[in-house]
Amino acid sequence: MLAMLLKMNNICRSYTIKYMKKLQQRQSSMKTEQKNTKVANDVINYLQNIPEYTGLLENLPKSLLRKYRTPENMYLINKNTADKILxxxxxxxxxxNPIIEVNPGMGFLSEKLITNLNNNLYMFETSNHFLPQLSRLKDEHPHKVECKVADFFGMWKLAFQDKMDNGNRIKELLGDLSTHDNNRIVKIIGAMPGLNFIKHLINNIVFHDMNNHLGKPDLFITMPGYNYEFLTDSQVQTGKHKSLPALFQLLFDFKVLGSVPKAHFLPWTYPPNIKKLSVMDECNMYLVNITQKDKLPCQSEYLPLLWYFFKPHVFSMSTKVIPMLEQWIPGCGVWLISGQDPPDTNKNISPGEDDAELPHMTIFTEFGDLTLKQKVTVFKRFVSWPEFEQSPFKVTMENNLPKFVLHLDDDGKDNIGTHIEEDMEHSDTEMDA
Incomplete structure (x- = not known):
């Protein structure tokens, strides 16, 4: 018992050290970008030497003429690409379908959406700089267009604040767009340089936030190819373990609709620190459609447990399935080896006909030997066993919920918790996005 406690303590200490190092790296990166306040010459030359951008330079804020590693927002500046997207x-x-356009900027795509479609258009713009152009569109189409200065892709921050103090920030942000109909489909169009909004959508599904107010988002997002390939990595289906892509692929349908030149969006970015970056990824952005699956991988009340089960500190590719599960439910390995379940198994959550069959399991079977669907099958069997309710897994999950899930009264609680795991040195590294 003492050895187990020491192991847990070392794991928690290791995660704290890693977190502090990552925080220091991000702060250092932010300071570097803040120092680099000069506009990028190649951006200026590009805008000055292409006729279709005549007069555009004077209408852009200087912040878009610099280069960034990971900008918070991106703006379309090319009318031909706006036509292609439309x-x-x-x-x-x-x-x-109501349409949300995120960060319309100069309004090139907005005008085409208004002219060619009869749908109501809700524009959410982060920068006050573009408000005059967007206000003109609203004035010309008062019954069809709404415009707000707000960070739509940052609404996950508002969701966190609402959860903490029972506020109405999300509802106020959405205004007339707010709905209690979770099946109302809303089309969201925009350029997304990072993955925070995807994480927000995953959290909304996993923790079934009834105060979503948005309905069912159907995203049409222009995003860097390396972000899309990270989320849709096909190797995750066949054994590779990465938490965010695994959850993304379990919860969403996705497809590439096309590609557009990366140069047609500002600000420009520095090449990412990725070893295998193709010319296609460097020069183009993917236009992708992301939609929530109609059928979730398990019942909604078990999704938080599934979310925790797939976290990197629970298992890695090299983690042996049975020894890991037996740390939570001693002696449960016999059920996996025999292919049978205890008599009192909860049939409401246990695997059904649509779930993947498991291979013959031994004490040497690793999670890397299982497909993504087979890992879900292992999870369903694990949580369906009668001993699960008395296992520490659920309590450990609750102690490690994201902050936005906890109420204000719980804010001071120690959320590091304890993690029972093995082979930490082999855990997969999540993409920092």
């Missing part, structure tokens, strides 16, 4: 989106939009 033509790609039109077959996917029905008349009853």
């Amino acid at each position: 033509n790609t989106l039109k077959p996917h939009i029905r008349p009853e």
Whole structure:
């Protein structure tokens, strides 16, 4: 018992050290970008030497003329690309679907959406700089267009604050767009340089936030290819373990609709620190459609447990399945080896006909030997066993919930908790995005 406690303490200490190092790296990166306040010459030359951008330079804030490693927002500046995006989106939009355009900027795509579609358009712009152009569009189409200065892709921050103090920030942000109909489909269009909004959507599904107010988002997002390939990594389906891509692939359907030149969006970015970056990824952005699956991998009340089960500190590719599970439920390995379940198994959550069959399991079977669907099958069997309710797994999960899930009264609670795991040195590294 003492050895186990020492092991848990070392694991927690290791995670704290890693977190502090990552925080220091991010702070250092932010300071570097703050010092680099000069505009990028290649951006200026590009805008000055292409006729279709005549007069555009004077209408852009200097912040968009610099280069960043990971900008918070990106803006479309090319009308031809706006046409291409519109033509790609039109077959996917029905008349009853409200449309959200995130960071419309100069309004090039906005004008085409207004002219070619009869849908209501809700524009959420982060920068006050573009408000005059967008206000003009609203004044010209008062019954069809709404415009707000707000960080829509940052709404996960508002969701966190609402959860902490029972506020109404999300509802106020959405205004007339707010709904209690979770099946109302809303089309969201924008350029997304990072993954925070994807994480927000995952958390909304996993923790089934009933105060979502948005409905069912259907995203049409222009994003860097390396972000899309990270989320949709096919090796995750066949054994590779990465928490965010695994959850993304379990919860969403996705497809690439096309690609657009990366140079047609500002600000420009420095090449990412990725070893295998193709010319396609460097020069283009993917236009992708991301939609929540109609059928979730398990019942909604078990999704937080599934979320925790797939966290990197629970298991890695090299973690042996049975020894890991037996740390939570001693002696449960016999059920996996025999392929049988205890008599009192909870049939409401246990695997069904649509779940993947497990291979013959031994004490040497590793999680890397299982497909993504087979890992879900292991999870369902694990939580369906009668001993699960008395196991420490659920308590450990609750002690490690994200802060936004906890109420204000719980804010002072120690959320590091304890993690029972093995082979930490082999845990997969999540992409820092």
